[in-house]
Amino acid sequence: MRALSFFFGEAGRSLWRRRGGSLLAVAASTISLFVLGLFLLGGVNAGRILERWSAAAEFSVYLNDAATPEDRALIERTLATSGVVVEQAYVTSTQALERFSREFPDLASAARSMPTNPLPASYEVRLRTALASDHAVDQLATRLKSLPGVSDVRYDRRWIDRLLAVVRVIRGAGFALAAIFILAAAVTIMSVVRLALLARRQEIEIMQLVGAPLAYIRGPFVVEGTLLGLIGAALAVAGLWALYLSGRGPLVAWASGIMDTGDLTFLPAASIAGLLLGGTLIGAVGGGLASREAR
Amino acid sequence: MIDAREVSKMYTRGVYALHSLTLAVGKGEFLFLTGPSGAGKSTLLRLLLRQEAPSGGQLIVGGRSLAKMTPSQVQAYRRTVGFVFQDFKLIPTLTVYENITFVPRVLGQGLAIQRRKAFQVLKWVGLQHRMNAFPLELSGGEQQRVAVARALINDPALVLADEPTGNLDPDLALDIMNLFREINARGTTVLVATHDRELIRRVGRRTVTLEQGRIVEGG
Numbered sequence: 001m002r003a004l005s006f007f008f009g010e011a012g013r014s015l016w017r018r019r020g021g022s023l024l025a026v027a028a029s030t031i032s033l034f035v036l037g038l039f040l041l042g043g044v045n046a047g048r049i050l051e052r053w054s055a056a057a058e059f060s061v062y063l064n065d066a067a068t069p070e071d072r073a074l075i076e077r078t079l080a081t082s083g084v085v086v087e088q089a090y091v092t093s094t095q096a097l098e099r100f101s102r103e104f105p106d107l108a109s110a111a112r113s114m115p116t117n118p119l120p121a122s123y124e125v126r127l128r129t130a131l132a133s134d135h136a137v138d139q140l141a142t143r144l145k146s147l148p149g150v151s152d153v154r155y156d157r158r159w160i161d162r163l164l165a166v167v168r169v170i171r172g173a174g175f176a177l178a179a180i181f182i183l184a185a186a187v188t189i190m191s192v193v194r195l196a197l198l199a200r201r202q203e204i205e206i207m208q209l210v211g212a213p214l215a216y217i218r219g220p221f222v223v224e225g226t227l228l229g230l231i232g233a234a235l236a237v238a239g240l241w242a243l244y245l246s247g248r249g250p251l252v253a254w255a256s257g258i259m260d261t262g263d264l265t266f267l268p269a270a271s272i273a274g275l276l277l278g279g280t281l282i283g284a285v286g287g288g289l290a291s292r293e294a295r
Numbered sequence: 296m297i298d299a300r301e302v303s304k305m306y307t308r309g310v311y312a313l314h315s316l317t318l319a320v321g322k323g324e325f326l327f328l329t330g331p332s333g334a335g336k337s338t339l340l341r342l343l344l345r346q347e348a349p350s351g352g353q354l355i356v357g358g359r360s361l362a363k364m365t366p367s368q369v370q371a372y373r374r375t376v377g378f379v380f381q382d383f384k385l386i387p388t389l390t391v392y393e394n395i396t397f398v399p400r401v402l403g404q405g406l407a408i409q410r411r412k413a414f415q416v417l418k419w420v421g422l423q424h425r426m427n428a429f430p431l432e433l434s435g436g437e438q439q440r441v442a443v444a445r446a447l448i449n450d451p452a453l454v455l456a457d458e459p460t461g462n463l464d465p466d467l468a469l470d471i472m473n474l475f476r477e478i479n480a481r482g483t484t485v486l487v488a489t490h491d492r493e494l495i496r497r498v499g500r501r502t503v504t505l506e507q508g509r510i511v512e513g514g
Binding site: 002208212217 | 346366371373376398
């Protein structure tokens with residue numbers, strides 16, 4: 001307890017004495033963790049949106065105008081016996097037009113002004129999620145396409161899978177970028193702590209001469225690095241929170257004309273804890289490495 | 296207290312700072328080490344403070360061989376040794392009181408102990424009234440008194456002083472020497488390295504003269 005009080009007291013004094021350098025190190029760790037957090041935040045929300053779309057992903061079977069009740073019965077039987085369908089619903093062309101008018105009010109008048117209803121009747125099919133990329137779904141799509149009365153089969157999951165792959169690539173690139181920033185932050189913290197060490201070399205010499213334990217000599221520098229990392233991480237989380245609060249509304253409003261994003265969410269508690277712990281760890285490692293020079 | 300047997304210290308091949316030095320210093324003894332610059336006085340003190348290890352021979356202090364100590368044993372040993380340097384080695388950003396309590400503080404001792412010990416040694420060196428001053432606000436003599444107080448706060452068995460009066464005028468130098476005499480009178484072994492022969496004459500204690508790393512007188 002006494003040792004901890006000494007470490008924190010000395011680290012606090014040192015941080016205050018070298019405010020400029022401390023601010024630089026805090027800024028470095030804030031930026032690196034902010035970038036990492038930004039990609040995490042984007043990833044979490046992209047994941048949620050895609051999951052949402054994925055859950056609502058439909059297998060749409062569009063009918064041509066010549067489709068007979070027998071054709072529909074065969075389509076319904078084929079879907080019901082496929083083993084990959086959870087639910088199927090028949091949507092008439094009139095219902096499709098009503099829905100279109102509701103969802104895109106600006107374009108409703110244009111659609112209604114056309115001589116005939118441009119939207120075909122269809123079956124909206126909900127698939128079992130676990131079988132999303134299953135071969136059976138592909139087989140079903142091929143089979144349906146060959147049935148009479150079917151004009152087209154659209155399988156949403158395919159582009160969602162492509163989108164997921166793109167998100168994964170962007171997330172990977174983000175993590176790589178964040179890793180570089182984190183390394184830079186660790187080096188900056190190490191340099192700042194090393195400067196503190198140089199500035200206090202006389203104290204260190206006296207500590208060595210009076211037989212102070214190594215932990216007492218190095219401890220304050222490890223704590224100094226740890227505090228720099230932790231403060232940087234806390235500021236990064238605060239910055240992300242501020243960005244989320246101020247950006248959520250406008251972003252959802254902007255995107256609503258293009259896609260259904262649902263409400264955006266902030267980072268889960270585990271990610272926040274991870275960022276704080278990560279920042280602390282970066283600082284501790286930077287401080288620890290620098291403190292090794294005090295022997 | 297100190298038993299040096301054929302102790303040598305070589306920094307570069309063939310150049311000895313100390314050469315086969317044999318010296319015994321009894322417990323509670325006061326010894327002057329003298330000689331010209333480069334004679335090996337400071338080297339011997341550095342070996343005794345275990346800042347360096349001897350290149351040859353055996354250096355035993357309080358029954359323990361300094362060469363064979365592990366790092367943690369060196370730390371424990373240094374807690375029994377007080378040191379005073381010519382340049383005082385006070386921390387300029389700390390007050391007199393903080394400079395003195397710095398030692399018990401970094402050794403993990405409690406606040407009450409720090410305070411009691413600090414007042415005790417400050418009173419002893421006559422600087423209670425300057426405890427809130429910073430080193431640069433003090434005269435050279437006062438700064439050296441603070442350094443002596445710091446050396447004594449841990450109640451050491453051995454005090455090593457390297458040219459402690461080198462920056463002081465003769466009267467202040469004698470004051471500091473009187474402090475060392477008092478320390479010695481309380482049973483502490485004191486080893487003072489100085490080239491000030493006049494001071495040695497006025498204090499009048501056992502003196503060992505070194506030249507080119509060898510004892511030439513008083514061994």
